Structure formats: structure tokens, C-alpha cells
Amino acid sequence: MILVTGATGNVGGHVLALLVASGHDVRALSRSPQAAAWPAEVGVVAGDLADPAALAAALAGVESVFLFAVPGSGPAFVAAAQRAGIRRVVLLSSGAVDDEAEVQDGPIAAYHAEIEQALRGSGLAWTFLRPDVFAANTLMWAGQTKAGDVIRGAYAEAASAPVHEADIAAVAVAALTEDGHSGQVYRLTGPESLTHAEQAAILGRALGRPIRYEELPAETVSQEMSAHVPAPILDDILATWAAAVGRTAPTTADVEKLTGRPARSYHDWAHDHAAAF
Ligand SMILES: NC(=O)c1ccc[n+]([C@@H]2O[C@H](COP(=O)([O-])OP(=O)(O)OC[C@H]3O[C@@H](n4cnc5c(N)ncnc54)[C@H](OP(=O)(O)O)[C@@H]3O)[C@@H](O)[C@H]2O)c1
Structure with missing residues (x-):
């Protein structure tokens, strides 16, 4: 089972659709599930990543998570994921994160870097997507x-x-469903x-x-x-x-490397x- 968070968003919506189309078992998380239309194949749960400790039901039976970055949610999400036995997390991070910086330049880079940091030390298999x-x-x-x-x-x-956004989603799906992406950072x-x-x-x-x-x-x-x-x-x-x-x-070839076709x-x-x- 794959849990898609941010499933009503630009990227998560495509992740959900691609996973359903390729026959994966998918659950979606939303703060307001009743406000969106969902494919019949998708199990939908209500939940808020700002309160990851309350996500036990959403994470039960889940192997992999597509994770939307909610500021400050990293450590509590990692704890909940460890309790639930999650194996793999693909984080929608940001190209603003700078590995060389001692202090991240601005709040957007800073909160994504904090969540990356929590995942790096978690023992979970993680992949970071850093889109431009x-x-x-x-x-x-x-x-x-x-x-x-x-x-x-x-x-x-x-x-x-x-x-x-469809290219970011296609990369996410590759990282969620194929081996070989653990510990990788993709600049999209x-x-x-x-x-x-x-x-x-x-x-x-x-x-x-x-x-x-x-x-x-x-x-x-x-x-x-x-x-x-x-x-x-x-x-x-x-x-x-x-x-x-x-x-x-700067441009990278990461979309093409992971999806097999050039970036749109x-x-x-x-x-x-x-x-x-
Ligand atoms: N825009 C850019 O240029 C850019 C560049 C690099 C990285 N990014 C990053 O990409 C992300 C935006 O992705 P997007 O455009 O696909 O999102 P989006 O269209 O803005 O949608 C936000 C999604 O996040 C979910 N969400 C928000 N807060 C939540 C919470 N507390 N708990 C659970 N779910 C929550 C919403 O779900 P519900 O409302 O259904 O709960 C919704 O599905 C951000 O993290 C952003 O920093 C953006």
C-alpha cells in the first residue's frame, strides 16, 4: 500500500492518478476528503500532517509514502512512520535547499531542509525530490x-x-515503485x-x-x-x-533519467x- 499525501495538490494529484493507472494499491490523505472527487480505487483518509502523531490509521498497512512537506512536521512524521513500520518515503522537497549552506537561505529552504534532516537520520529509505x-x-x-x-x-x-508537475509526479512514482532510489536526491x-x-x-x-x-x-x-x-x-x-x-x-537530466523521456x-x-x- 502506498500513501499519497498532498493528493489534492498539483503534484500529488498526478502521483495518485499514475499509481492508480499502473494498478498499485493506493490510499490518499487529505485534511478535507469530502471536498474533493476521488478515483473509485483509492481509499481516502482524513488527516493533518501538522499533527502526524494522529496519523496511525492513515499509516496502518502502508509500505511507502509520498510526503508533502508541511513546515515543522519532520520529526513527528518520522516517529509515526517508524511506529507504523513504513519502509520508504519520497519527499516533495525544494530546489531551494542548499547542501553546502550552514544556514539555509530563507524560510522555504529552511523548512524543507529540516524535514530532509529528520528523514536522513530516521533509518527509513528516503528519496528527496528537489524541483525548480x-x-x-x-x-x-x-x-x-x-x-x-x-x-x-x-x-x-x-x-x-x-x-x-506531471514530470515531478512521474519521478515520484518511479522512486515509490522501483528499487535503487533510496538515499538519492533528485534535482528536477x-x-x-x-x-x-x-x-x-x-x-x-x-x-x-x-x-x-x-x-x-x-x-x-x-x-x-x-x-x-x-x-x-x-x-x-x-x-x-x-x-x-x-x-x-541550471537544468538537469534527472527527469529523463528516471522517466525515460525528456522533461516537458x-x-x-x-x-x-x-x-x-
Ligand atoms: N511552487 C513551486 O515553485 C515549488 C518549487 C519547489 C518545491 N515546491 C514545493 O512543492 C509543494 C507544493 O506542491 P503542490 O503544488 O503539489 O501543492 P498544492 O497544489 O499547493 O497543494 C497542497 C497539498 O498539500 C496538502 N496539505 C497542505 N497542508 C497539509 C497538512 N497540514 N496536512 C496534510 N496535507 C496538507 C493539501 O491537501 P488537503 O488540502 O487536501 O489537505 C494539498 O493536497 C510545497 O511543499 C512547495 O514548497 C514548490
Whole structure:
């Protein structure tokens, strides 16, 4: 039995679907199971990773877990997993984690690194997935593309190698279902470095109309985003974008190595999600 946490999310939803399609025994965890539609083959349990000590029922009979990273949950999750006899954990971590840093740069890297640390010392077989920026982050542009052909945002020239959530999920499924991934850290990227402005132009091509990115001052964007994003996380995101201006984002071959096919491009992603824009 494989337990999928974050199963209503971008990545976990694909993990669940891929595991069901390949005939695995799957259970899903959600804080609000009644709020989502589930495949008939999936057993669904209510539970909160912020309180892993209460997850005994969710973990009973489970061999492997796809783990969503909830801040501060690492040690208690490890204890619950050890009690339940879990063998394997595949963590959706973050490309922000820096193995060389004594102190992680910002809260996003820090809380993922803490959970990694708890798993490293656990005796469980672990695999860490460290994705670059999700292509799905650009869903935040959908309101603007529905209203017009201009996306206004911060740092037009900030570069990343945006990764398709389905590729992260395919790697997760390989790590959950095949041997040989224990103790491995996979840095998952899309196939190319793209700036925000380049992503907007590609999105436009996928939608069949010209779309351009207009840069706003970071302070303006910060004020707008502060309605939805907690201050420390927002500062971290803006600092990451500022540092990414003028750089080429590194790409890796890990998606292809684990899935046997090249990472999907941002154009592929935009095509897959065109209806949202
Ligand atoms: N966005 C990026 O660019 C990026 C880059 C690298 C890494 N990441 C990491 O990837 C993760 C986001 O993945 P995603 O986009 O697939 O997620 P998402 O779409 O934001 O969905 C969040 C999922 O996590 C579950 N969840 C949240 N808090 C929970 C809790 N306390 N207990 C149990 N489940 C909880 C939610 O389930 P319910 O609501 O059903 O309980 C939902 O399924 C984050 O850890 C993020 O740091 C993101």
C-alpha cells in the first residue's frame, strides 16, 4: 500500500492518478476528503500532517509514502512512520535547499531542509525530490490573461527552469515503485532556462495570441501578493526572483533519467493548461 499525501495538490494529484493507472494499491490523505472527487480505487483518509502523531490509521498497512512537506512536521512524521513500520518515503522537497549552506537561505529552504534532516537520520529509505520553480506557478497569471494580453508582475528578467508537475509526479512514482532510489536526491527542472518575459511570450504562442510581460516595481507586486502570501514567504519569493535576474537557470537530466523521456517544456505545460488562461 502506498500513501499519497498532498493528493489534492498539483503534484500529488498526478502521483495518485499514475499509481492508480499502473494498478498499485493506493490510499490518499487529505485534511478535507469530502471536498474533493476521488478515483473509485483509492481509499481516502482524513488527516493533518501538522499533527502526524494522529496519523496511525492513515499509516496502518502502508509500505511507502509520498510526503508533502508541511513546515515543522519532520520529526513527528518520522516517529509515526517508524511506529507504523513504513519502509520508504519520497519527499516533495525544494530546489531551494542548499547542501553546502550552514544556514539555509530563507524560510522555504529552511523548512524543507529540516524535514530532509529528520528523514536522513530516521533509518527509513528516503528519496528527496528537489524541483525548480513549478510551471504551475504561472497559473497566478490566469486572471490577467483572461482580462487582456498583458501580464504585469515583478522582475521580467528573472530566470528559472520551470518544471511540469506531471514530470515531478512521474519521478515520484518511479522512486515509490522501483528499487535503487533510496538515499538519492533528485534535482528536477524543465528543459530550459526561461525568464518571466519569455514564459509570457511562450504562453501567448500556446494560446494563439500575443502576450507580453510588463515589469512592475517589486514593492507594488509585494503589496498585491501580501493579501494571499504570508510575509516571510513573500519576501523569500521576491528575493529569489531578484537573485535570478540575468542568470541562466541550471537544468538537469534527472527527469529523463528516471522517466525515460525528456522533461516537458513550458510550451507543453501551457498547452496542457490553456483552458485555465
Ligand atoms: N511552487 C513551486 O515553485 C515549488 C518549487 C519547489 C518545491 N515546491 C514545493 O512543492 C509543494 C507544493 O506542491 P503542490 O503544488 O503539489 O501543492 P498544492 O497544489 O499547493 O497543494 C497542497 C497539498 O498539500 C496538502 N496539505 C497542505 N497542508 C497539509 C497538512 N497540514 N496536512 C496534510 N496535507 C496538507 C493539501 O491537501 P488537503 O488540502 O487536501 O489537505 C494539498 O493536497 C510545497 O511543499 C512547495 O514548497 C514548490
